[in-house]
Amino acid sequence: MDEVHGKVALVTGGNRGIGKEIALALARAGTDVAITYRSNEEEALSVLEDIRRMGRRSAALRLDLNQLADLDGFIDAFGWLLARDFGGRQLDYLVNNAGFGKAIPIEKLTFADFDTFNDVHFKGVVFLTQKVLAMMRDNGGVVFITAAGDRYNVPGYAAYAACKGAIEVFSRYVAKEYGARGIRSNSVAPGGIVTDFNNAAIRSNAQAQAYIIGQTPMGRLGHADDIGDVAAFLCSDAARWMTGQRLEVTGGFNL
Numbered sequence: 001m002d003e004v005h006g007k008v009a010l011v012t013g014g015n016r017g018i019g020k021e022i023a024l025a026l027a028r029a030g031t032d033v034a035i036t037y038r039s040n041e042e043e044a045l046s047v048l049e050d051i052r053r054m055g056r057r058s059a060a061l062r063l064d065l066n067q068l069a070d071l072d073g074f075i076d077a078f079g080w081l082l083a084r085d086f087g088g089r090q091l092d093y094l095v096n097n098a099g100f101g102k103a104i105p106i107e108k109l110t111f112a113d114f115d116t117f118n119d120v121h122f123k124g125v126v127f128l129t130q131k132v133l134a135m136m137r138d139n140g141g142v143v144f145i146t147a148a149g150d151r152y153n154v155p156g157y158a159a160y161a162a163c164k165g166a167i168e169v170f171s172r173y174v175a176k177e178y179g180a181r182g183i184r185s186n187s188v189a190p191g192g193i194v195t196d197f198n199n200a201a202i203r204s205n206a207q208a209q210a211y212i213i214g215q216t217p218m219g220r221l222g223h224a225d226d227i228g229d230v231a232a233f234l235c236s237d238a239a240r241w242m243t244g245q246r247l248e249v250t251g252g253f254n255l
């Protein structure tokens, strides 16, 4: 195990769903991986075990992007974690994945709903990225998991998708401002993926599944590892000439 010279990644929301598959794909590619979880510590510990079985280092930290007053404390704890569990190395890759889904029509949207979407999907991602970039090694990268719904517009997802669209713009600015340090920034826009997202809205709804499959040239539902592999690719040397890009990963949904 090349512990001293290997790369280190941080994946937010890495305890389940898409984030878990991103963490596992990174570990398979030889990267040591720290993950965050909000409430499901047991799931996080189980992902750490999976990563360690692949011979990579791993650690987990709690992060709630809906509690931004705690962000500096998280950054301090993460610095300490890098020293303790990752041999004092700096971070190479940040994958901003954590998030939640809730369908709220525009006419029912409240200030409080908006603030929660904004904190978790936009403001929190911007300031976490700003603070992590300050502790990142040159020639690394940032990946933002956004949503293809910012292109094809699903009723009820206005505030959510608008935040994801804002992050796509932010990702391009990170590419612009950090390119001189060799840091790349790209976003991945998944279509509907079978996870717990929005109370398992896809997994628990046969009608929604049939509709999605019918609109998907690849003729199946998307799974978390379909996104994990693409995010891991962006965190690899194979993607060294890609920055400021949006990759839509949907099996061609609603082309």
Ligand SMILES: NC(=O)c1ccc[n+]([C@@H]2O[C@H](COP(=O)([O-])OP(=O)(O)OC[C@H]3O[C@@H](n4cnc5c(N)ncnc54)[C@H](OP(=O)(O)O)[C@@H]3O)[C@@H](O)[C@H]2O)c1
Binding pocket: 012, 013, 014, 015, 016, 017, 018, 019, 036, 037, 038, 039, 040, 041, 063, 064, 065, 066, 097, 098, 099, 100, 101, 120, 145, 146, 147, 148, 189, 190, 191, 192, 193, 194, 195, 196, 197, 198, 202
């Ligand atoms: N699934 C889809 O159809 C789909 C489509 C497009 C984009 N996405 C995006 O993909 C990302 C991952 O979604 P998923 O499908 O994997 O969802 P998921 O299975 O519900 O997992 C969500 C993850 O985010 C964490 N999380 C939730 N709220 C958080 C908060 N306030 N602060 C910090 N972490 C929080 C959760 O932690 P705990 O488990 O500890 O609560 C969990 O690790 C999200 O950004 C989502 O918007 C998903």
